[in-house]
Amino acid sequence: MKPPSKTLSKPAAKAAGKPATASTTRPATPSAKRVSRPAPKGRAPAETAEPGPFLRFHHSEALREKTLRILSALEDGPDPTQHRDALADLVAELTNAGMDFYFIKQLKVAKAGFIVQQSANLGMAGAMQIMGRVIRNIIGRMDDAQLLSVCGSIRQLSR
Numbered sequence: 253m254k255p256p257s258k259t260l261s262k263p264a265a266k267a268a269g270k271p272a273t274a275s276t277t278r279p280a281t282p283s284a285k286r287v288s289r290p291a292p293k294g295r296a297p298a299e300t301a302e303p304g305p306f307l308r309f310h311h312s313e314a315l316r317e318k319t320l321r322i323l324s325a326l327e328d329g330p331d332p333t334q335h336r337d338a339l340a341d342l343v344a345e346l347t348n349a350g351m352d353f354y355f356i357k358q359l360k361v362a363k364a365g366f367i368v369q370q371s372a373n374l375g376m377a378g379a380m381q382i383m384g385r386v387i388r389n390i391i392g393r394m395d396d397a398q399l400l401s402v403c404g405s406i407r408q409l410s411r
Contacts, residue, residue, distance in 0.1 A: 319406065341388075347380070
């Protein structure tokens, strides 16, 4: 009597050096293609983020309102490049809020000592100064399509 054969998916079969069975392959059909709709005027497509696990963070309601105001002004305005500086400041502020949420607040929750917390605050302040300069430099050179793409990414993360 023959033992039942195991079927491997294509990636698993390739990694194992074995051929995949016919039952694991899917026929490519034109109807299976994903049809993307055009983005609304001035908005980047929502398909900017890759599928899979991700982490989000909570921030203040004031920062949320500021984020939505800047994104709307950039996306709906006639010239997105007019809002480069505001977007760069926003990205730096969101980055700072994320670092605070994921690192500084967690030190407080873990009841790390005062010296540890102050060292972390000082290190994060220095890192944010450098990151802020880099963010402003990069966003300051972006064209309309690139700025709209950044807006789309922020909207995708803020759902």
